[in-house]
Amino acid sequence: MIALIAVQSSARMAGQKDFAMARLGSLTVRRLDARIKQQLRLRAAANGRSMEDEVRAILRGAAGAGAESRPEMIMPAEFAGAERREQKVDVREDRRPADPAAPQKWRVLLIIGGGIAAYKSLDLIRRLQDRGARVRCILTAAAQHFVTPLAAGALAGERAFTDLFDAQSEFDVGHIRLARDTDLVVVAPATADLLAKMAGGHADDLAGAVLLATDRPILLAPAMNPRMWAAKATQRNLAQLVADGVRVVGPNSGEMAERGEAGLGRMAEPLEIAAAAAALLPKQGPLAGARVLVTSGPTHEPIDPVRFIANRSSGKQGHAIAAAAAAAGADVVLVSGPVDVPDPPGVTVVKVETANEMLAAAEQALPAEVAVFAAAVADWRVEQVSRSKIKKQEGRPRALALVENPDILATIAHLKSNRPRLVIGFAAETDDVVANAKAKRIKKGCDWILANDVSPETGIMGGDSNTIHLITATSVESWPPQSKDAVAGELVERIAAALRGEEA
Numbered sequence: 212m213i214a215l216i217a218v219q220s221s222a223r224m225a226g227q228k229d230f231a232m233a234r235l236g237s238l239t240v241r242r243l244d245a246r247i248k249q250q251l252r253l254r255a256a257a258n259g260r261s262m263e264d265e266v267r268a269i270l271r272g273a274a275g276a277g278a279e280s281r282p283e284m285i286m287p288a289e290f291a292g293a294e295r296r297e298q299k300v301d302v303r304e305d306r307r308p309a310d311p312a313a314p315q316k317w318r319v320l321l322i323i324g325g326g327i328a329a330y331k332s333l334d335l336i337r338r339l340q341d342r343g344a345r346v347r348c349i350l351t352a353a354a355q356h357f358v359t360p361l362a363a364g365a366l367a368g369e370r371a372f373t374d375l376f377d378a379q380s381e382f383d384v385g386h387i388r389l390a391r392d393t394d395l396v397v398v399a400p401a402t403a404d405l406l407a408k409m410a411g412g413h414a415d416d417l418a419g420a421v422l423l424a425t426d427r428p429i430l431l432a433p434a435m436n437p438r439m440w441a442a443k444a445t446q447r448n449l450a451q452l453v454a455d456g457v458r459v460v461g462p463n464s465g466e467m468a469e470r471g472e473a474g475l476g477r478m479a480e481p482l483e484i485a486a487a488a489a490a491l492l493p494k495q496g497p498l499a500g501a502r503v504l505v506t507s508g509p510t511h512e513p514i515d516p517v518r519f520i521a522n523r524s525s526g527k528q529g530h531a532i533a534a535a536a537a538a539a540g541a542d543v544v545l546v547s548g549p550v551d552v553p554d555p556p557g558v559t560v561v562k563v564e565t566a567n568e569m570l571a572a573a574e575q576a577l578p579a580e581v582a583v584f585a586a587a588v589a590d591w592r593v594e595q596v597s598r599s600k601i602k603k604q605e606g607r608p609r610a611l612a613l614v615e616n617p618d619i620l621a622t623i624a625h626l627k628s629n630r631p632r633l634v635i636g637f638a639a640e641t642d643d644v645v646a647n648a649k650a651k652r653i654k655k656g657c658d659w660i661l662a663n664d665v666s667p668e669t670g671i672m673g674g675d676s677n678t679i680h681l682i683t684a685t686s687v688e689s690w691p692p693q694s695k696d697a698v699a700g701e702l703v704e705r706i707a708a709a710l711r712g713e714e715a
């Protein structure tokens with residue numbers, strides 16, 4: 212918060228007029244270093260504002276124009292707690308800090324039932340946190356035979372709840388507050404017993420009482436022996452719960468924990484459950500409600516069944532942009548060529564190989580407010596793809612006839628209908644970077660171009676950092692060298708500002 216106080220004092224010096232505040236708000240955000248920006252991003256997310264609006268709120272407060280003159284006091288307790296937790300060295304040594312682009316903006320109450328799959332629920336806590344959730348846990352009595360409240364509490368970062376008649380927790384939080392102080396209740400593993408209890412409305416333990424008292428969406432991840440799952444009673448209970456509006460993810464088919472048992476009843480994987488949970492959570496952030504299309508990675512243009520034309524694009528920049536847009540609340544479709552980087556959380560990923568497939572997937576993803584074309588699409592493909600492996604010919608290499616691939620950026624930018632409001636391209640150049648990128652922006656008909664120098668000595672292609680020139684119709688702005696994640700964060704802020712009608 213020290214950094215924010217520094218912002219406050221600059222505000223005091225800057226005068227008190229709202230107009231000046233608004234200008235200073237956006238200028239200040241651009242100049243802040245990455246650490247301060249991260250604090251600001253957390254604070255803005257906590258208050259449901261854009262970063263610029265958050266700075267304005269601080270500035271107004273500093274100038275005495277509103278009730279927000281004590282920014283440190285506005286940060287909700289859970290965020291302050293999150294800061295404190297990160298300083299502790301504890302059993303969560305291998306816990307990745309929450310994704311910086313995904314501040315804790317949702318509350319999830321995770322009820323862990325008494326099944327073997329309870330061990331996976333510990334991983335689920337992390338997966339939910341990766342998606343920006345603050346997780347609270349309840350363990351049933353049976354669950355505590357499989358995992359401990361200590362482990363669940365340590366991973367969640369706050370004590371896990373177990374007893375309905377625990378005077379301390381009733382005084383402290385209480386089962387009704389547990390039921391209400393959340394955006395979503397996830398039951399994983401949802402045992403046959405918990406399904407029966409819920410369908411019958413039983414409230415004889417903490418999990419049952421909370422499930423009955425909550426008015427928030429409930430997501431069940433059933434896990435049980437295939438015969439228990441197929442049992443008429445279980446299916447009857449499930450049908451009742453679905454009719455009551457409860458959502459279900461899984462179960463999957465596969466090996467059971469019990470030796471020799473297989474079939475339908477395996478709990479859905481933590482990533483699947485987290486994705487299903489995210490789909491039920493309200494979107495928040497400066498891009499909430501906006502649909503964003505991002506392309507990423509290279510394309511592979513086949514020559515024959517074993518060979519293809521490709522390039523060195525890693526997909527790191529495009530994937531980082533998709534992740535940052537999703538963390539800002541956007542509904543993101545990522546059309547990705549073949550890459551080794553993992554799918555970003557909270558994003559719909561469409562995997563393609565060729566330029567033609569990428570164009571079709573991009574068109575399919577429309578309408579969208581914003582389209583960012585970060586993929587390095589091959590300019591050419593082989594005219595005739597051989598159905599069988601081309602044999603090495605003695606003496607002379609075979610000539611490949613090439614044809615031009617569709618220009619995805621230009622095609623989308625020139626759409627007469629369905630054109631995204633903001634079409635953003637990338638220019639990977641090795642010479643005259645800015646001049647070439649300016650010409651490319653006009654030729655392609657896009658709104659912005661992010662130009663970067665991909666000469667081998669820059670290490671940008673495949674590397675973790677990037678040096679960007681943002682070229683718009685009216686300006687060229689050179690950003691300092693920074694990580695691809697930071698570039699993505701900066702770009703998403705600019706996109707959000709542009710959608711609000713502010714200049715780039």
Ligand SMILES: Cc1cc2nc3c(=O)[nH]c(=O)nc-3n(C[C@H](O)[C@H](O)[C@H](O)COP(=O)(O)O)c2cc1C
Nearest residue numbers: 324325326327351353354402403404405434435436
């Ligand atoms: C080793 C073992 C594994 C179990 N695994 C499951 C399971 O995967 N799913 C299930 O519905 N019940 C399972 N049970 C039975 C539940 O633990 C039991 O029905 C318990 O009452 C559930 O309590 P709860 O629903 O309050 O958590 C298992 C029991 C044992 C002893």
